[in-house]
Amino acid sequence: MKNKVKICFVATADVAITSFLANHLRQLAKLYDLTIITNTNNPDFLSQIGIEANIVQIKFSRKIDFFADFYCLIRLVKIFMRTRFASIHSITPKAGLLAIMAARICFIPSRVHTFTGQVWASEIGLKRSFLKFIDRLIGKLTTHNIVDSPSQCNFLVQQKVLTEQKSIVFGSGSVSGVDLKRFMPNEHMRFKIRLELAIPKGAFVFIYLGRLNQDKGILDLARAFTKIQNNKVFLLIVGPDEGGFVDKIKIINIHKSSYVKFVDFTNKPEDYLAASDVLCLPSYREGFGNVIIEAAAMGIPAIASNIYGISDAIINEQTGLLHAPGNIKSIFDAIEHLSTKPKLVKKYGDAAMKRVKAQFDANKISKYWCDFYLQVIGQK
Known part of the structure; x- marks a missing residue:
């Protein structure tokens, strides 16, 4: 040296x-x-x-x-x-x-x-x-x-x-x-994680992955999810709780408690992404939102706030959907829309994966x- x-x-x-x-x-x-x-x-x-x-x-x-x-x-x-x-x-x-x-x-x-x-x-x-x-x-x-x-x-x-x-x-x-050798589709892990969390094989899973705090808009997502009537739609929340947000989310979704799953901090985020269908990031501030392109590398599109940083990670209506920050109705509309259109989710996910491989390796x-x-x- x-x-x-x-x-x-x-x-x-x-x-x-x-x-x-x-x-x-x-x-x-x-x-x-x-x-x-x-x-x-x-x-x-x-x-x-x-x-x-x-x-x-x-x-x-x-x-x-x-x-x-x-x-x-x-x-x-x-x-x-x-x-x-x-x-x-x-x-x-x-x-x-x-x-x-x-x-x-x-x-x-x-x-x-x-x-x-x-x-x-x-x-x-x-x-x-x-x-x-x-x-x-x-x-x-x-x-x-x-x-x-x-x-x-x-x-x-x-x-x-x-x-x-x-x-x-x-x-x-x-x-x-994105480490493309680490973040890639994994059917075996998809089955394993769903089995561990008691999520049915045919369920549609939205995932939030990150710290649980006010700036991440996690309570907005919880309030939007509680309006979903489809009993085949689940919400997976993965990340460390920075202020009692798990309890707050449980109260908001008290009538849907079996459809909301919690996992604390993990150093294997790719395992939980593999078990999911769409990522949600309703944040109020982000420098970029790297989790969006990590999910995209696995063929998973995203629903996220239309703010600086995130707007570079998603092409609206091509690799995911953008909504106004804090707009619970828009979050609900996006969740409901994608949960009923698996072909559109696949289309967005394929486009997201292609973009990541070309631009974010x-x-x-x-x-x-x-x-x-x-x-x-x-x-x-």
């Missing part, structure tokens, strides 16, 4: 690294000496999946904590002063603010941040203004900003958070793309990342 140019990636938690960057790091490690700075309890989390990189542990706090954040900033400055990196690349807002500030203090020539969605987009008042200011500050201090969808990039430019000159979208969007996205660094900092 002695002759390789050094790049440092910084993220608030190791899950952001494994979820978004694993395939890119695997390719970049062939060209560069990589250091990963993140909050992790497992310093071998990358070597265990065959990625060669130096791991530095810093306990970033997800919430604002001025003393803890200042301590992290000082640690980053010391690390950057000690090891002269050619580039610092951050992902997630807290890591972005601290890492890019430290990189600017240390005169690191290439400072890159990846924007994957804005918390402030669904906020109001002072909180929105403060969080938006942080994103704007990051955008000012970087040399390059990578944004994970064209519509998100346009939004950030319009909001004067980023400038068009410093902003880059790789291909058609998505930070990570993870290996293609990784090539964009490698080409970007070869152009910005070279190789030796």
Whole structure:
């Protein structure tokens, strides 16, 4: 590694690294000496999946904590002063603010941040203004900003958070793309998961896959589903509960309790997608909605909110259906429509799969990342 140019990636938690960057790091490690700075309890989390990189542990706090954040900033400055990196690349807002500030203090020539969605987009008042200011500050201090969808990039430019000159979208969007060897149709798993969850073989299954919180619109989906009269339609909800939403959904669907199935966090989302027919993502904010293209790779179309980010992942009435965010009637209409038209679902699913293979293959996205660094900092 002695002759390789050094790049440092910084993220608030190791899950952001494994979820978004694993395939890119695997390719970049062939060209560069990589250091990963993140909050992790497992310093071998990358070597265990065959990625060669130096791991530095810093306990970033997800919430604002001025003393803890200042301590992290000082640690980053010391690390950057000690090891002269050619580039610092951050992902997630807290890591972005601290890492890019430290990189600017240390005169690191290439400072890159990846924007994957804005918390402030669904906020109001002072909180929105403060969080938006942080994103704007990051955008000012970087040399390059990578944004994970064209519509998100346009939004950030319009909001004067980023400038068009410093902003880059790789291909058609998505930070990570889709691992096509992992996300593919699986009839065996479809039968297995349905058997485990007591879902009949011939049932039509809508799936929500992601964190259960207010911004994801999960209660809108629950309220729409409770109006469905067809007793062959099921709703599968997979993901960690971030605020008692499972109980709220159960109350909303109290008369349909046997038709709503819950699964907590899983590191095998492809298994539950295989058991499903249509994905639902009624979110109020998304940077891109990678779960949509993961489902699409398995031939599963989506019903989702017509907001920036998601509008790049779905072609309306070709690979799925878009609805106004928060519009329960529109969600219900879309669910009812597709649950009675299996041929249309198959048509949308086939088109979605074809589009993913052409535009969102993870290996293609990784090539964009490698080409970007070869152009910005070279190789030796």
